[in-house]
Amino acid sequence: MGMHIVKRENLPLWQKVCLYVGAVAAALLLGAVLLLAIGVDPIAYYNRMFTLGTVGNPIAYKVYANYLADLVPLVLTSLALSLAFKMKFWNIGGEGQFIMGALATAVVAIKLGGVLPTAVVLILMCLAAMVAAGIYGLIVAALKVKFGTNETLLTLMLNYVALYLLTYLMETKVPWNFLLDPTAVRPVPQSFDKMVKFPSIPLVGKFSLNVCVIFVVLIGLLIHVYLRRTKQGYEISVVGDSAGTARYAGMKVGPIVLRTVFLSACLIGLAAAFKVGSTGILSTTITEDVGWTGIIVAWLAQLNTWAIFLVSALVCVLHYGSTVAAATFAQVDSSFANMLQGVILFLVLAADFFTRFRVVMVKKGGSDHGNG
Amino acid sequence: MEMDKLSVVTSFLHNIVVYNIPLLYGTAGEILVEKSGSLNLGVEGIMAVGAIFGYICGCYANSLLVGIAVAFLAGALCGLLFSVLTVTLQANQNITGLTLTTFGLGVYFFVGNGLKASGWPVMGNFSNIMAGFSNVAIPGLSKIPLLGHGLFNHNVLVYLGIAIAVAMWWYLNKTTPGLRLRAVGENPAAADSVGINVTWTKYLHICIGCGIMGIGGYYMGLNMSGSFNSNCWINGYGWIAVALVIFANWNPAMAILGTFVFGFFNTLRVSGSSLAAAFPSVLGFLGDIPTQLYQALPFIITAIVLVVTSIRSRKSSGLPAALGINYFREER
Numbered sequence: 177m178g179m180h181i182v183k184r185e186n187l188p189l190w191q192k193v194c195l196y197v198g199a200v201a202a203a204l205l206l207g208a209v210l211l212l213a214i215g216v217d218p219i220a221y222y223n224r225m226f227t228l229g230t231v232g233n234p235i236a237y238k239v240y241a242n243y244l245a246d247l248v249p250l251v252l253t254s255l256a257l258s259l260a261f262k263m264k265f266w267n268i269g270g271e272g273q274f275i276m277g278a279l280a281t282a283v284v285a286i287k288l289g290g291v292l293p294t295a296v297v298l299i300l301m302c303l304a305a306m307v308a309a310g311i312y313g314l315i316v317a318a319l320k321v322k323f324g325t326n327e328t329l330l331t332l333m334l335n336y337v338a339l340y341l342l343t344y345l346m347e348t349k350v351p352w353n354f355l356l357d358p359t360a361v362r363p364v365p366q367s368f369d370k371m372v373k374f375p376s377i378p379l380v381g382k383f384s385l386n387v388c389v390i391f392v393v394l395i396g397l398l399i400h401v402y403l404r405r406t407k408q409g410y411e412i413s414v415v416g417d418s419a420g421t422a423r424y425a426g427m428k429v430g431p432i433v434l435r436t437v438f439l440s441a442c443l444i445g446l447a448a449a450f451k452v453g454s455t456g457i458l459s460t461t462i463t464e465d466v467g468w469t470g471i472i473v474a475w476l477a478q479l480n481t482w483a484i485f486l487v488s489a490l491v492c493v494l495h496y497g498s499t500v501a502a503a504t505f506a507q508v509d510s511s512f513a514n515m516l517q518g519v520i521l522f523l524v525l526a527a528d529f530f531t532r533f534r535v536v537m538v539k540k541g542g543s544d545h546g547n548g
Numbered sequence: 549m550e551m552d553k554l555s556v557v558t559s560f561l562h563n564i565v566v567y568n569i570p571l572l573y574g575t576a577g578e579i580l581v582e583k584s585g586s587l588n589l590g591v592e593g594i595m596a597v598g599a600i601f602g603y604i605c606g607c608y609a610n611s612l613l614v615g616i617a618v619a620f621l622a623g624a625l626c627g628l629l630f631s632v633l634t635v636t637l638q639a640n641q642n643i644t645g646l647t648l649t650t651f652g653l654g655v656y657f658f659v660g661n662g663l664k665a666s667g668w669p670v671m672g673n674f675s676n677i678m679a680g681f682s683n684v685a686i687p688g689l690s691k692i693p694l695l696g697h698g699l700f701n702h703n704v705l706v707y708l709g710i711a712i713a714v715a716m717w718w719y720l721n722k723t724t725p726g727l728r729l730r731a732v733g734e735n736p737a738a739a740d741s742v743g744i745n746v747t748w749t750k751y752l753h754i755c756i757g758c759g760i761m762g763i764g765g766y767y768m769g770l771n772m773s774g775s776f777n778s779n780c781w782i783n784g785y786g787w788i789a790v791a792l793v794i795f796a797n798w799n800p801a802m803a804i805l806g807t808f809v810f811g812f813f814n815t816l817r818v819s820g821s822s823l824a825a826a827f828p829s830v831l832g833f834l835g836d837i838p839t840q841l842y843q844a845l846p847f848i849i850t851a852i853v854l855v856v857t858s859i860r861s862r863k864s865s866g867l868p869a870a871l872g873i874n875y876f877r878e879e880r
Contacts, residue, residue, distance in 0.1 A: 179875075180738050180878075181876070181877075181878060182878065214662060246755065248762055266642050267641065268589075270647070298591070317749035318577060319855055319858070323855070323858040323859045324858055325855055325858040326854060326858070326867075327647075328587065328589075328872065329644060329790070329794060329850075329854055330851060330854050330855070332589070332787070332791075333791060333847040333848075333850050333851040333854065334845075334847075336784075336787065336843075336844060336847040337844050337848055337851065339841045339844075340841070340844035340847075341840070341844070342842040343840045343843075344838050344840035344841070347840070349839060357582075364874045440804070459827075468646060468649075468650070471642075471643065471828060472646065472650070473644055474645065475640065506665065507662060507665055508658075508662075509657050509658050509661035509662060511653070511654045511655075511656075511657035511658045512654070513654070514650050514651065514653060514654030514656055514657075515651060515658055516648050516654075517647075517650060517651075518648070518650050518651025519651070519656070520652055521647040521650075521651075522629065522633065522647065522651070525633050525637065525639035525640075525643065525647075526632075526633060526637050526639070527636035527643060528637075528639065529638055529639065531703055532638070533638065
């Protein structure tokens with residue numbers, strides 16, 4: 177007897193869901209074992225983590241607001257990356273594109289905030305961020321289409337070029353640098369939250385909802401329609417399956433790649449605009465790694481638009497919750513979330529194998545399936 | 549006065565080597581991995597895992613050798629995880645590598661901060677580690693004026709790093725297993741058809757490569773005198789190593805040169821002002837260059853190298869043709 181691995185056709189959705197839920201449960205179980213080993217009650221810890229410490233908390237409304245503030249850029253970045261990934265264009269430059277968008281947002285906010293009406297400034301901030309991030313992504317797509325430049329490695333390099341540009345602007349106290357507070361002696365970023373900021377809609381009691389949350393849900397809806405119901409969305413999936421097939425079907429692959437990567441990077445820029453426009457200040461850690469986490473989220477969600485919302489919400493709970501729990505459980509570092517997230521993804525990647533392939537036993541010397 | 553100026557130059561050279569040899573470990577390790585056709589973006593995390601376990605075990609055993617061995621093993625285990633997922637289970641290499649970075653940094657801080665709460669091993673208390681990591685002058689060469697102390701008076705791990713890179717160059721270019729490895733990275737189906745065991749070749753080289761990265765991480769911990777704080781010891785060196793692989797054109801011997809080039813900028817960031825002070829008329833401008841430019845330069849240079857090599861014919865490029873693509877045997 178020998179083993180043979182065969183590609184399988186679509187696994188029923190419920191089986192897929194079971195596999196992924198199982199992977200998450202197994203990861204949490206492994207985490208629980210680790211917690212027990214260092215003498216922490218895992219149930220108490222997870223309880224604190226998954227409720228984000230809101231139980232019996234008089235300022236729970238702040239927790240929800242902060243949680244959503246973390247969630248918005250992550251969802252939008254993951255959605256954006258999924259567009260490029262669907263085409264098998266490995267845009268891992270989310271960090272760099274986010275930074276370019278954030279810089280553009282801050283420039284517009286500081287220069288025009290208070291000069292033009294707030295609504296106009298907010299729209300201009302979004303547009304500027306989208307153009308800046310979009311171009312930063314488009315450069316790579318153009319090189320990829322024209323010369324076959326490796327986009328994974330190039331976007332990776334550009335992440336750091338953008339990061340050090342941002343660091344330079346945040347740490348260099350010179351007269352022309354309007355991104356820093358002119359009244360401070362040390363380099364402190366110029367805050368603009370008094371002049372221009374995305375508004376929140378008041379709900380019950382002290383709870384309110386940042387308009388960006390609504391925008392992100394709407395954008396998710398639009399992306400869903402775009403991918404499922406439009407010609408352009410169809411083209412993305414054909415190019416993703418096989419560039420050769422797409423060419424054979426008469427599609428112009430180059431322009432499709434350029435268009436989609438530009439759109440992907442634009443949306444990352446928009447995520448940056450939402451983030452900066454809500455916090456009202458720039459900083460060197462403005463991305464909070466969404467460019468990296470977004471890649472993992474998009475993949476965990478199998479590039480499915482609505483699954484991205486769900487997975488982002490879970491990943492955000494892990495990160496936010498572990499920070500909250502670290503305040504109570506001093507011996508558990510907040511990096512526990514990163515470990516859990518890693519283990520979950522490893523298990524999902526492994527489980528994914530069984531959704532795509534089937535292991536069959538064959539007799540030695542039996543018929544050859546290799547070229548089947 | 550003249551002596552003073554010379555000593556600034558000598559210590560500048562010395563620092564280039566001391567602070568940047570971990571790049572060589574990371575790069576050499578990643579070259580071995582990439583030559584097997586796998587793009588592993590987990591260098592940063594693997595170095596962190598090697599660093600934390602190597603450092604802790606090395607201290608408890610009070611032995612540099614144990615530290616090196618554990619760092620290698622910890623790195624190799626990460627490599628094994630990467631191999632199982634990408635080679636056997638056909639998982640996406642980019643995603644697996646990035647996750648390895650997240651996971652590795654998580655492990656680093658979890659273990660480090662956890663231990664810090666109960667009692668962190670202070671490197672200075674372990675005599676064998678201190679002695680093992682101290683400089684060993686190469687007789688004769690280290691007496692060369694200006695260059696001697698800068699280049700030939702270093703700790704054992706510096707020499708080991710150079711030796712690994714040279715040995716790897718020889719292995720890749722002059723031996724049959726090295727040739728087989730390159731064949732797997734270029735065209736796994738063709739390699740398979742002439743009887744090379746693709747799976748085994750990939751597993752072996754990914755694990756060894758990641759082990760080498762682990763030693764590089766351990767070096768960084770030692771070089772920071774084992775002081776653990778909120779900044780990771782690896783501090784982005786893993787990413788620079790990924791860039792350096794491209795700059796070195798997947799050639800371990802070139803990686804030594806590349807380490808000096810990237811290390812030169814890296815060290816200018818720290819020592820630029822002292823050079824400017826020693827030679828105000830010639831190097832005075834160094835004091836005005838923003839340090840962030842030095843930090844960005846490795847990535848800017850690599851981006852340019854990437855673009856230029858893709859525009860020119862790919863013949864001379866050392867980029868393995870099957871890099872990043874999983875090999876599914878049944879699809880031959």
